[in-house]
Amino acid sequence: MPDLYHFWGSDLVAGSTGDVRTVDGSTLGTQRVLRRLLTNPGDLIWHPEYGAGLPRLVGELLDLPALTALIRSQIFLEDAVAPTPEPTITVSPIANGVSVYILYADAQTGQQITLSFDVSS
Template sequence: MPASYIWHLPYGGGLPAFVGRPTNAEAIEAVIREQLALEAGVSENPAPTITVDAEPNGQTYATIRYVDAATGQTETLSMPVGQ
């Protein structure tokens, strides 16, 4: 979904669309997985792992583990969704 990244409007998966809605972990994971598939720097094998967790305070976090296509190193990103 375009307009997700303010400095490059055509770029982005559309996670801001989930702000203010009940957490739908499967939908958030699907958006992240789709966007990762477009990234040349993310190895397809092994496939990235994505975990989406909803906290009791209403905040949702995504954790992404992937292999960097250039270095072969496993990378982990963890971030709030919608902030």
Template sequence: MNDLDHWVGGDVGVSATGDLGTVNADTRTNQRIVRRLVTPKGSLIFHPSYGAGLPQMIGQTMNVAAITGEIRSQISMEAGVAKTPEPRITVKPIQDGVSVGIVYTSSVTRQPVSLQFNVNE
């Protein structure tokens, strides 16, 4: 299955022919994970459990265990993330935000996938 090629905060990707770009497999899953983690919790009316709201946590007292738990809970709902082995998640405070590292096993390729991104105010 394909999704539009779109990283949160960026432009929609284009194909070699100038059409809307699409992604699949692990790139699709990575984009879906980031989108899920930065979407405010409860902001989708018909999907109240979707979203971790990481940007809304910036500026509050940093609770790494709570953020890690929320990430774990949210990515377990993504079909592209295998249930076993359990993903490895690291959360580190950075200037005006957090750095998130996730290593999960792809349910598509059965290979480990590494995803690293920062969330800032």
């Protein structure tokens, strides 16, 4: 089922007919994984437990194994992420934050999906 095309940190996009653009397939899965990782628990009043809260961890003592485990546990909550092959998750420190690289298999197509982003203050 399509959803609104919306990547974290950007505006909604108009579709070819002037309506709001929709998305489905692997792009929708990527958007959902990113939204889950960057949403702080408690930010969604109807789903207070939703989200990994990576932005709130910026400035905290960096524990790379714990952060990697948090990301792994959260992405598996999305139907778009296949459990096998095991996702590759790399978290690296950058100035005032972390850089995250995730390679996972799309659950519907088996296609390898790359998601890379920085979280900083």
